[in-house]
Amino acid sequence: MHHDVIVIGGSYAGMAAALQLARARRSVLVIDAGERRNRFASHSHGFLGQDGVPPGEIAANARRQLDVYPTLTWLEGRVEAATGPVDEFTVTTSGGGTHQGRRILLASGVADRLPAVEGLTERWGKAVFHCPYCHGYELGQGRIGIVGNGPMSIHQAELLTAWGDVTLLVNGAVELSQEDRSTLERRGVTIEEAPIDRIDGHADVATADGRRLSFAGLFTATRTSPSSSLAEAMGCALEETPMGIQVRTDAESKTSVTGVFACGDVARAPHSVSLAVGNGAMAGAQVHRSLLWPATLAPMQAEGGAR
Numbered sequence: 001m002h003h004d005v006i007v008i009g010g011s012y013a014g015m016a017a018a019l020q021l022a023r024a025r026r027s028v029l030v031i032d033a034g035e036r037r038n039r040f041a042s043h044s045h046g047f048l049g050q051d052g053v054p055p056g057e058i059a060a061n062a063r064r065q066l067d068v069y070p071t072l073t074w075l076e077g078r079v080e081a082a083t084g085p086v087d088e089f090t091v092t093t094s095g096g097g098t099h100q101g102r103r104i105l106l107a108s109g110v111a112d113r114l115p116a117v118e119g120l121t122e123r124w125g126k127a128v129f130h131c132p133y134c135h136g137y138e139l140g141q142g143r144i145g146i147v148g149n150g151p152m153s154i155h156q157a158e159l160l161t162a163w164g165d166v167t168l169l170v171n172g173a174v175e176l177s178q179e180d181r182s183t184l185e186r187r188g189v190t191i192e193e194a195p196i197d198r199i200d201g202h203a204d205v206a207t208a209d210g211r212r213l214s215f216a217g218l219f220t221a222t223r224t225s226p227s228s229s230l231a232e233a234m235g236c237a238l239e240e241t242p243m244g245i246q247v248r249t250d251a252e253s254k255t256s257v258t259g260v261f262a263c264g265d266v267a268r269a270p271h272s273v274s275l276a277v278g279n280g281a282m283a284g285a286q287v288h289r290s291l292l293w294p295a296t297l298a299p300m301q302a303e304g305g306a307r
């Protein structure tokens, strides 16, 4: 079957887009590998009407509602390749199956590169976080440690002072100018230079010089990049943000490749469920518009869209 749209990634952004398209009675194929970025967290916060709900529950509820639409097909799996010109895209899954579609919508999310600190990965989403709006409130204004991971850690330390008593654990990973130091001091941030040996307990930091610093929670500024190389392989232009690499899109969610759209974390920052859903809904409508008025498919300006 030749679908109007193939949505690659069926999480918050992809489902929000698919919902608009299915409600416009378009044939939509959603292919999803089931690895939502927030799968490490027990609860999702900050999404209106769903505050404190487990991430998987939000997704399962949305999925049930999507299942009602007869023109929507859901496929569990991973897309390995996507090729072809507009109106005749072919997508190949890891199982070897091929699917045809007139448009591609990438909603495949990003992956976080975590700092290499012993004990950190196991606590990701549980006691180590990156987004204060998502997980800051629950720390009850307690002690917060920032695990240094590049220049964004300075900004993160400043920001987190709104949620608790902050220590920046430099860990040899953040270069601090005299100006940075006085800014942080003014905000009441404690600067800890001793390298981190490991994290244990709930969020205890064992320093290389033998001390143990206990925190209500830890934050770290991760670097993100597209969780799949599909966009790059299709020739979509990428761009740098302070958080990492994303697919370049214009205000209509178009990438630099005609007929390929992108939405959610893979296409915009900052990142949250609300913003992914909002951007997904917009992208769904824009893809629909391109089916009704193919002239709007003209590739985005070389300068890229402001966002």
Ligand code: FAD
Pocket: 008, 009, 010, 011, 012, 013, 014, 031, 032, 033, 034, 035, 036, 037, 038, 039, 040, 041, 043, 044, 045, 046, 047, 077, 078, 079, 080, 107, 108, 109, 110, 112, 124, 125, 129, 131, 134, 135, 227, 228, 230, 263, 264, 265, 266, 271, 272, 273, 274, 276
């Ligand atoms: P994702 O949710 O990452 O989904 C991408 C989907 O695409 C996945 O299902 C993936 O398997 C699939 N996919 C990728 N490649 C392929 C492929 N080749 N073929 C098929 N499928 C593919 N935000 C909040 O608002 N509140 C929170 O409390 C919160 N907590 C977080 C906690 C943690 C630890 C992290 C890391 C993030 C958190 N976030 C939170 C951010 C939130 O998870 C993201 O903003 C959101 O998931 C982005 O949605 P998305 O649909 O763009 O991408």
Ligand code: MG
Pocket: 009, 013, 014, 106, 107, 108, 109, 110, 263, 264, 265, 266, 267, 276
């Ligand atoms: Mg996405």
